[in-house]
Each structure stands twice: as C-alpha cells, then as structure tokens.
Amino acid sequence: MIEMLSYEFMQRAFIAGILIATLASISGTFIVLKRYSLMSETLAHSALVGVAVGLVAGFNPLWMAVVVAVFAAWIIEYLRTSFSLYSDAILSILLSGSLAIAIIIVSLGGAFNNSLFSYLFGSILSVSYEDVVTIMIFGSISLLLLLAFSRELYFIAYDEEVAKTSGIRVKLLNFLLVTVVAIIIALSIRVVGSLLIGALMVIPTVSALQYRVGFLHTVLISLFIALFSVIVGMTLSFYFSLPSGATIVLCVISIFITSLVINKK
C-alpha cells in the first residue's frame, strides 16, 4: 500500500477516486430514489460528446464534458416536464444520440486512439494534476449544493406533489439535482470511464437499500460501499495491471451481491 502511494500518479488517482466515490454515492442516492438510474448512463454518454470535442478541438476534455453533460441534463429535464413522453424513452434516445455524435466527431477529427479509450473505460494512469484540481473545484461546489438541499431533495424523491404543496420549489431543485449529477458524472469519467460510471452511482445505493434502514444510514452505507470499492478496486488495478474502472465496478457488484444475500428475507 505504502509502495503504491509513493507513486505520484497513484496519489492523484486516489484523491480523485475518493472524491468521486463520495460525490457519486451521495448524488446516486437521490437519483435511485427518484427512479432516474438510467439518467446516469445517458449523461455519461453525453459527456463523451464533450470529450470528443475536447480531443478534436484541443480543449480540456474534462471541462468540455462538464459543459455538454450539464446541457444534456437540462434537455432531459425540460423534455420530461414539458412533454408527455416516457422518461426512460427520452433517456434512451439521448443515450444513443449522444454516443453517435461523439463517434462521428472523433472519427472526423481522427482522434480514435488510446486517449479516447481511457475516457471510455477509465484509467488511473491518466489522471493529471489539472484533473484533480478540476474535480476538487466542481466536486466541492456539487457536494455543498447537495448537502444544502438534501432534505428538500429527499422529500421530492419521496413525493414530488406533496413537496410542491409544502412550498418546496420542486422544478428548480429538480434542475439543480440533474445539473449536479451531470457535473459529477463528467468528472468521474477520468477514473471510472463513461461506460462504467453509472454503476458507481447506482449500485452503492441499491446495495444500501437492502439493509432497510432510514435515510441517513442509507446514505452513509452507500458512501462506505462506494469508498471501499474505489480503494480496493484501484489497489487491485495497480498490483494486477487491471483497468481501474472495470475493477471498481466488479468490486461494487460483489458488495451488492453480498448485501442481497445477507439481507435475503
């Protein structure tokens, strides 16, 4: 462990990983409870459009990913509230649509290379100092917003209409939540990869729900599961030269299966 942490790239990866595990699991609780799980997949694919633009045009891919993911989140929320479309169908359309756009951009720009590969599946080797700073800045803002409105978001997840009749600004807070989630997803693709981040957002909460405890304990268990999976996953990834994102996801799935078995009625 000490040897692993003597490498600077591993220090950066661990800081980024721990921040992302915290952000993904806390925001994931609200996403799962609102039945928005598929949204994390869609936003992760939208973030790829940003990455593609960044790689081809020479901007910072992470920043571009944040911008495009937030934009996509707003479109989803707008479509969901303004038209009588099925939410999962909207998510499905945007998911494939944005992936198609990302592939075309990358293909036209001739950027089909290892760099793109690392954004798809995550790579701890590729986390730069600049990435860590970006994750810290956006991550802190996102976390503060989530904590400030956690009771309201919980109430909305429980019953949107009753929350509205209690004077809570449901529409505004729903937009805030999807914005924060979009930012967190875009930040996560460096470490976990855009094809795998959905798992880190959804599975810790679904595992925590198996323990049938109150809200605060569910959030804490979910946070613990995410942190544990990221730390164990990255360590295994370092020692056995495995891809970080995939290793983390397999860790979190193992915990999910264990939670299911332990709590079987």
Added chain:
Amino acid sequence: MSIKFKVPIFDVKSLNYSVRGLNILISISLEIFNGEYVAIIGPNGGGKTTLIRLLLGLEEPTEGSIKLYGKKIKNFKEWHKIGYVPQRASLVDENFPATVEDIVKMGRVSKRTFFRRMSNEDKSAVQDAMIKMDVLNLKDKMVGTLSGGQRQRVMIARALASNPEILILDEPNTGVDMVSQKNFYALLAKLNKEEKITIVFITHDIGVIADDIGRLFTINQKATICNNPKETLSCEDMSALYGIEAHLIHNHKHEH
C-alpha cells in the same frame, strides 16, 4: 352569519376545468372558512380529487379564480399553513428508505433554511405531531413495514408537523381496516374541535362522519353545497344529482 365577513381560506369563483375539451368541473363556486369541517363526496371520476388538486395549485384552472387566504395561488407563499395528505399516501413504496421519523420530519422542510440543522422548535413540532397521531412508539420503524392504518397516521403526522391551519385529506382510508377508520374519524373530529384545525375531507364514507361534519359538498362536475349534512343525506335532489352514489349512502345507513 358573522363567519361570512372573514377572509375565507379557500375562495373559488366560477371555476371551470377541462382537459382536451372534456369538462371535468363546471362553474364551481365555494368558500371554506377557518375552523370548518367540510366533507366532499361524489362519484368516482366526478372531479373531487381534481378540485383538491386545483385548490392546491397542482393543476391550473381553465377559467375562474381560486384564492388562498385572499391571495392568488401563484402569489401564495405560506404553504406551511396547509397540510395535504393525498389519496395514495398510505401506499408507500416499501423499499423507500424512511423511518417514521424521517417522514414526519419532512413536514418541517419548508420551514427550514438551508444548511441549518433541525432547530429545537422543529424537533418539538415533529415530536408533537407523532404524539397527536399516536405513532411516537413507531418512530424508528421503517414505514414500509407498517400496517395501512399506521401508515395513514404517519402521513397525517407529517402534514401536522408544519402546524397547519387546514388539513386536506383525499380518501386516506384506502387499505385501512374498519377499527382504524373509526378511531381515525374520532381523531379528525378532535383535531377540528380542540386544535381548531380546519378539515377538508374527501370520502365515500359519509355515514360514519356525518355527525361531526359541518358542511357537505357534493361534486359531480358541478358542486352542490349543503349546510346541513344530515338533512342532505336524505334529500331527494341529492339523489337526482348523485345517481348510483346516493344508493350507496343509503346502504351505509342501514349497515351502521
């Protein structure tokens, strides 16, 4: 009556509501005053729930006006004065991670400022609401594990936690056994008499609560307001307005 000079909590004037050309509610005018106990009855699909949703700003009227404490709904800010328990309240998602206390605390959310923890005032309001609804001993239980009657009391405790002046209940008896229902009506009457909480209650079960209610609204596209419910139950024009539902009420009367 002197009560007429007060500003009503709800003031509905010539309200029409239609969806894609289909009239759901036609020229409804009514007022609900502080301290009243009002029951709203009517056949399924007659527009009872829609009326409540309009009163709470969850739907926009097609025509007409609705005022809450003398203000238009979009200008109304004091939502903590209103406690709403919707129809599906007792049908909670069993996996939702919430203890009884988590749910009742939601009643204080609109009063909270951001980043602030629950104040002592919040905590005692939550405690009081749980005591009033007799769910304090269940406070650490998961809501998904409770019986229908217990869940119903928890949902009302949540509404009471904001210390509302008016409680609106939309058929909260779904999935609740008879004994719990009887206790529940007694509790509503107590809240109305002792706590001076205005109660608006949607129900089919008018036979049971007729003794306590002050006024009765029948809603079947149009509204009829009856100031003496006992008289109303036997009045013939209600039968004409009501059709099948009137027979149901007669059956209830024989049963009890």
